[in-house]
Amino acid sequence: MAGGMALALVLAGCGTGGGSGSELAGSWDEIVEAANQEGEVTLYSSHSPTNLEALKVAFEAQYPDITLVYVRGTDADILPKIEVENQTGTGVADVHMTTDAGWIHRSLDTDYSTEVVAPNLEQPGYQSENSVIEDKFFVTSATVFGLGWNTDNVPEGLSEPDDVLDPRLDGKVGIQNPNGMPTYVDMYQKIDVDYGDGFVDRLATVNPQIYASNVAVTQALASGEVWAAPMAGSTVLTEKKKGAPVDFVLPENPFGVPWYSHVLASAPSPNAAQVLADFLISPEGQEAISADFVAALPDIPGTGIEGSSVIAQDIGLADHEDLDPETVTAYQAEWERKFVG
Incomplete structure (x- = not known):
């Protein structure tokens, strides 16, 4: 689980595996600076196209030097792409968002993911102890x-x-x-x-x-x-x-069903990937990605179902x-x- 995660773990090698071999910068400020230099981040997701577009607008408003590119498809479309990009070391996606509980479990024993170091994991209300799987997959929406x-x-x-x-x-x-x-x-x-x-x-x-x-x-x-x-x-x-x-x-x-996201080891923009992961669980990111869905933070405007206080963490994986x-x-x-x- 993510509790007590230290940014010291973001040093050389954290972004390697089956991927590009790129390294993360050291502190969070340095990661953001490096992400701005990378200039682009790509998200693969099965989420609603409307919400993905809202996420793009909100993210680029906060990080104007980074372009968010999203590829929307079903898990049946996307999962083979993730696997091929990892195996060939030719990553396109930086962050991946999925609802496939079986694939998430199976991938924990692979090098598909790298550790997520987003500071927002520790914000009040996110319940990181119930929200993060092996410091890699983090609940994003439901x-x-x-x-x-x-x-x-x-x-x-x-x-x-x-x-x-x-x-x-x-x-x-x-x-x-x-x-x-x-x-x-x-x-x-x-x-x-x-x-x-x-x-x-x-x-x-x-x-x-x-x-x-x-x-x-x-x-x-x-x-x-x-x-x-x-x-x-x-x-x-x-x-x-x-x-x-x-x-x-x-x-x-x-x-x-919840969506879980993870930063890919094959990410061509590893620093921007971490910045996007952090933004996804910020209040601004949640308002975009979870509009008319169930958010992973409480009291996010435009999210949830009328008459219910349920959050994404309350909806367990299959x-x-x-x-x-x-x-x-x-x-x-x-x-x-x-x-x-």
């Missing part, structure tokens, strides 16, 4: 999934998961494809229990539309392409604020033992038999 609907087509709204099984919604329900995405596999397994009575089998009876990600489901709800979603992300609230005819509510047993590659592949085959035929 999302919760609930019931989403298009208010033009479902004006009465949804109140419980079984509402999406109404026959009039046949072909008008949007769901995520879990292909290669352990987080979604975990979600389907959890809702099958928490939503009751073999919910996943019953969901297949309404012939849902299948999308590659939660972002795509949200867009489909906003456009009216689908009318309801039993596992919509809280990003529906972002679209509602923009004027889209959508709404969102948490069911009795919502599913949630049990990695249930999300090994073989289990995920087997579940995908079972899922496709139900929903694709």
